[in-house]
Amino acid sequence: MVLPDLNRLSMFIAVAQAGGFTAAAERMGVAKSMVSQQVGQLELELGVTLFARTTRRVTLTESGEALLGLSEPLLQGLQDAxxxxxxxxxxxxxxxxxxxxxxxxxxxxxxxLAQFALQHPRVQLEILATDQQVDLVAEGVDLAIRMGTLSDSSLRATKLGQFEQVPVAAPGLLARVGVPNQPAMLAELPWLALTALRAPLSWRFTDPTGAETLVRLRAVLKANSTTILMEMARAGLGGAILPDYMVMGDLAIGRLCRLVPDQQLPAGGTYAVYPTTRQPPAKVRSLIDFLRQHMDAAGA
Known part of the structure; x- marks a missing residue:
């Protein structure tokens, strides 16, 4: 059998990764008709149907799945070489x-990322800053930075570092309701809950001896953004549990106060993730290594 054209094979892989011909064409910077024509020619050469096409979606056939699994890592290795x-x-x-x-x-x-971009001027970074979980394949995202605990088994993950989760409140709020001196007293405060968490109102505190206390809090406001919770906490609406990198400055100037400072909450993780169906290209692997080195240098 004559080996297929590598350009056609790369277009096939792009369609499989992007989930459609239009998205693949946009990602590659070519016309959709060219992608469709080249993939169709590849199917003729191989004598199989690689995609099941409907007016609404494009999915891999069994033959397409097999070809993707075999060709994707090989083509990526060739490109890297x-x-x-x-x-x-x-x-x-x-x-x-x-x-x-x-x-x-x-x-x-x-x-x-600015440092990375200066070192690699031919890489065009595109950053999507959002508190929503993005479908990496559908949105054509090469890499996602996610915080906390990962639950999606369809993603590969590299841990970059970790952060401390800090319970805080504004001085004005504490003047009204009092300062809690033990975890159980936190339940008496109004709280701001982050809906992105699986259990935003249940927290396990650990004291210096290792003793644990489970506290269930009462929310006066729920939001899907830590930035919103931060502003609401500053305004004195309620207490909030926020990442240390967000609150360090406010704690230093007294704009926020750390609650039960002798207690610790479980640390959150910072992860670089990408789909398991995709072999990450050299630029993605390089960025992951760059981020990991930065986190190590910062002691995160």
């Missing part, structure tokens, strides 16, 4: 789209 030739070191290039929570993207990620 070619990229590493020439000067002896790979020059990263092309679009790299990533998503991250809005607060983390602005406060922590932006300066790190």
């Amino acid at each position: 070619v990229a590493s030739m020439g000067s002896g070191a790979a020059e990263l290039s092309g679009r790299l789209k990533l998503t991250a929570p809005a607060d983390y993207a602005g406060q922590i990620l932006a300066p790190v």
Whole structure:
């Protein structure tokens, strides 16, 4: 059998990764008709149907799944090998789209990505800052930064670091309701709950001896954004449990107060994730390594 054209094979992989011909064409910067024509020609060469096409969606057939599983890592390895030739070191290039929570993207990620972009000027970064969970394949996202505990088994994950979860409240609120000196007293305060968490009102505190206390809180407001909770906490509406990187400045100037400071909450993790169906290209692997090194240097 004659080996298929590598350009057609790469277009087939792009359609499979993007979930459709239109998205694949946009990602590759070519016309949709060209992608459709080249994939159709590949099907003729192989004598199989690779995609089941309807007016609403495109899905891989059994033959398509088999070809993707075999060809994707091989083609990626070939691309990486070619990229590493020439000067002896790979020059990263092309679009790299990533998503991250809005607060983390602005406060922590932006300066790190700026350093990465300066080191790799041929990489075009596209950043989607949102507190919503994004469908990585459907949105054409190469890498996502996610916080807390991962629950999606369809994603590969690399842990970049961790952060402390800190219970805080404004001085004005504590002046009205009193300062709690033990975890059980936290239940008497009004709280601001982050709906992105699976159990935003149940928290397990650990004291210096290792003794644990489970506290169930009462919410006066729920939101899907830590930025909103931060502003509401500053206004004195309620207490909030927020990442340490968000509240360090406010704690230092007394704008917020740390509650039960002798107690610890479970640390949250920071992860770089990408779909298991996709072999990450060199630029994504390079960014993951860059982020991990930054986190190690910062002691996160």
